[in-house]
Amino acid sequence: MSAITAEIDGDPRAPWRAGVLLGEFARAGVLTSADVSTAERLGRLTGEADETVHLAAALAVRALRSGSACVDLRDVRTLVAEDVTDDAGTSSAAGFRAVDDDAPALVDLPWPDDAAWESALRRSPMVADGVGGPPDRPVRLVDHRLYLDRYWRDEQVVRAAVEERLASPLPVDEPALEAALTRYFPGGADDRQRLAAATAARSRLTVLTGGPGTGKTTTVARLVATLRDVLDGPAAQPGAGTPAPLRVAFCAPTGKAAARLQEAVDTELARLGAGSVHATTIHRLLGSRPGSRTRFRHDRTNRLPHDVVVMDEASMVSLPLLARVLEALRPDARLVLVGDRHQLASVEVGAVLGDLVDRLASPVGAARVPDTLADLDTGPDAAAAGAHPGAVVELVVRHRFGEELGALADAINAGRADDALALLRAGGTHVEFVELADDVVRETDVPQVRDDVAAAGSAVTAAAQAGDAAAALTALGTHRLLVAHRRGPAGVVRWAALAQGWVAEATGLRETGPWPVGRPVLVTTNDRTTGLSNGDTGVVLDDGEGGVVVAFGEPGSPRLVRPHRLPAVEPVHAMTVHRAQGSQFTHVSVVLPGADSPLLTRELLYTAVTRAQELVRVVGTADAVRAAVSRPVRRASGLRFAR
Numbered sequence: 001m002s003a004i005t006a007e008i009d010g011d012p013r014a015p016w017r018a019g020v021l022l023g024e025f026a027r028a029g030v031l032t033s034a035d036v037s038t039a040e041r042l043g044r045l046t047g048e049a050d051e052t053v054h055l056a057a058a059l060a061v062r063a064l065r066s067g068s069a070c071v072d073l074r075d076v077r078t079l080v081a082e083d084v085t086d087d088a089g090t091s092s093a094a095g096f097r098a099v100d101d102d103a104p105a106l107v108d109l110p111w112p113d114d115a116a117w118e119s120a121l122r123r124s125p126m127v128a129d130g131v132g133g134p135p136d137r138p139v140r141l142v143d144h145r146l147y148l149d150r151y152w153r154d155e156q157v158v159r160a161a162v163e164e165r166l167a168s169p170l171p172v173d174e175p176a177l178e179a180a181l182t183r184y185f186p187g188g189a190d191d192r193q194r195l196a197a198a199t200a201a202r203s204r205l206t207v208l209t210g211g212p213g214t215g216k217t218t219t220v221a222r223l224v225a226t227l228r229d230v231l232d233g234p235a236a237q238p239g240a241g242t243p244a245p246l247r248v249a250f251c252a253p254t255g256k257a258a259a260r261l262q263e264a265v266d267t268e269l270a271r272l273g274a275g276s277v278h279a280t281t282i283h284r285l286l287g288s289r290p291g292s293r294t295r296f297r298h299d300r301t302n303r304l305p306h307d308v309v310v311m312d313e314a315s316m317v318s319l320p321l322l323a324r325v326l327e328a329l330r331p332d333a334r335l336v337l338v339g340d341r342h343q344l345a346s347v348e349v350g351a352v353l354g355d356l357v358d359r360l361a362s363p364v365g366a367a368r369v370p371d372t373l374a375d376l377d378t379g380p381d382a383a384a385a386g387a388h389p390g391a392v393v394e395l396v397v398r399h400r401f402g403e404e405l406g407a408l409a410d411a412i413n414a415g416r417a418d419d420a421l422a423l424l425r426a427g428g429t430h431v432e433f434v435e436l437a438d439d440v441v442r443e444t445d446v447p448q449v450r451d452d453v454a455a456a457g458s459a460v461t462a463a464a465q466a467g468d469a470a471a472a473l474t475a476l477g478t479h480r481l482l483v484a485h486r487r488g489p490a491g492v493v494r495w496a497a498l499a500q501g502w503v504a505e506a507t508g509l510r511e512t513g514p515w516p517v518g519r520p521v522l523v524t525t526n527d528r529t530t531g532l533s534n535g536d537t538g539v540v541l542d543d544g545e546g547g548v549v550v551a552f553g554e555p556g557s558p559r560l561v562r563p564h565r566l567p568a569v570e571p572v573h574a575m576t577v578h579r580a581q582g583s584q585f586t587h588v589s590v591v592l593p594g595a596d597s598p599l600l601t602r603e604l605l606y607t608a609v610t611r612a613q614e615l616v617r618v619v620g621t622a623d624a625v626r627a628a629v630s631r632p633v634r635r636a637s638g639l640r641f642a643r
């Protein structure tokens with residue numbers, strides 16, 4: 001078999017030649033041009049000619065594309081077989097995949113012999129062998145996990161920081177803490193919410209996880225009120241004169257999530273008479289540097305000044321970004337990670353929230369964190385006995401969220417496909433199922449979606465024409481059409497066009513010009529000048545003076561930006577579920593792709609369903625629902641292991 005040639009990313013001028021072994025894997029659709037060329041370049045740079053080593057490196061690069069920090073060589077054959085079967089017919093964003101009609105069957109792939117492969121890797125100049133291997137090699141093998149070295153280093157940063165943070169609790173004035181807990185979490189309140197605040201007072205790391213409506217946001221507001229009472233007040237620094245105010249930072253991965261967090265926390269703090277907070281994106285908190293996504297103004301040499309950092313929507317945070325935050329924190333600062341571990345993980349590498357919960361609640365973490373979830377005793381006796389109440393607190397009582405929505409979310413999470421389907425079919429006030437007979441969705445199948453889109457669009461347009469930013473943003477949150485893919489019959493492109501047409505028909509207005517009044521827009525990049533972030537949504541408004549302005553943010557505190565100052569934006573009549581993370585809408589309609597779509601996973605369906613505050617409408621086949629529920633995302637990571 002000779003080398004194969006294909007176009008790279010559609011550029012016919014750039015021929016791609018893979019060696020014999022990698023060529024076989026590329027032809028079978030396992031590797032893309034990007035995987036192969038990265039691995040072969042690393043081979044050239046390190047003087048490694050062994051193709052089996054190139055193959056392993058290419059598989060480590062491939063793993064990153066699906067969000068894994070590493071590839072587990074023991075599982076790689078099964079993983080590859082499952083993924084490639086899933087992926088049939090789709091092209092990867094990261095490179096051209098050449099799948100030949102006469103490609104080798106997956107079972108026939110020329111996998112290297114296990115023992116020979118491992119020993120080739122261990123003696124390769126490309127590979128650092130084990131935790132103690134040389135620091136200057138691009139690839140690292142730890143136990144059976146193969147990493148590009150920078151991801152292993154990021155994992156080590158997270159691992160070490162978590163261990164250090166949990167090794168020594170922080171001293172607090174226990175009677176003052178008890179008084180504050182009684183004040184902000186009175187009797188009858190959710191015990192675990194109280195435990196979260198107690199943990200955050202005593203520990204340098206708290207992970208607060210729970211499904212929608214379990215009170216995460218309420219808890220972080222009360223937790224901050226508690227910390228302010230205990231650490232800010234005279235009891236915190238007796239005899240020290242006027243104490244410095246506690247420096248608290250609130251952050252979230254997207255601007256939208258940060259704005260929502262700020263509004264919700266401020267409302268609760270105002271009710272408690274406990275001040276206010278300022279929430280920002282994680283990138284802005286760390287201080288982005290123009291032209292660099294990986295280096296920030298705040299790092300281990302220039303630490304963040306804050307005493308407490310609360311990070312919401314932590315499920316969306318990538319491994320490298322969490323590593324940068326941990327490096328930038330002062331060692332004595334308290335970090336509170338908040339999120340729903342069952343949601344979709346970062347679009348980049350890592351599933352850090354789920355990994356940390358598993359790690360801390362497993363025997364690996366249990367040595368330092370006894371009785372993680374069970375120990376609800378936060379009283380002075382427990383403190384006197386030196387008991388550490390645990391770093392992970394999972395909220396389980398739902399305080400909002402209709403019964404049906406909650407039951408559906410639980411069934412999806414637990415992988416109970418038949419129950420999820422039965423709940424969808426039973427329907428109710430909060431759940432609707434537009435069950436399709438086949439994968440082809442016709443416009444006429446979804447009159448309810450059309451009605452919701454038209455009603456929301458009409459309300460947005462009316463408010464936009466009146467120049468009423470708050471009303472336009474409120475209307476924008478009443479319904480959202482979600483899909484999994486960008487293209488195809490169940491993709492954003494098709495559904496956004498349909499939605500746009502339905503709104504135009506309802507309002508009698510055709511969108512004209514570059515900034516039609518009433519158009520919903522999505523920011524697709526971070527922009528320092530306007531402070532807008534990738535994922536922010538807004539509405540084009542009539543400014544009353546013959547021009548237009550675009551309103552962003554929460555209805556209670558809209559931000560108005562002139563179009564010429566805007567970074568890249570696109571119309572957003574429909575969006576992907578990934579994009580919708582960190583946001584909620586009164587009604588959500590989600591159009592599922594066919595059951596064979598590789599994007600259809602448990603996390604995707606759970607995230608879509610939990611975007612709804614009052615009603616979720618699922619459009620798809622029974623097979624698509626079953627496929628989603630039965631297919632949890634598996635991301636390889638070393639954070640779950642001892643080393």
Ligand SMILES: Nc1ncnc2c1ncn2[C@@H]1O[C@H](COP(=O)(O)OP(=O)(O)OP(=O)(O)O)[C@@H](O)[C@H]1O
Nearest residue numbers: 189190193211212213214215216217218219399400
């Ligand atoms: N202990 C409690 N007792 C009664 N109501 C509560 C309690 N905790 C929270 N709530 C109420 O439950 C609702 C949901 O709370 P909150 O918004 O804090 O949940 P959340 O977990 O942050 O949800 P989401 O992730 O969906 O934003 C709010 O109306 C809140 O006031």
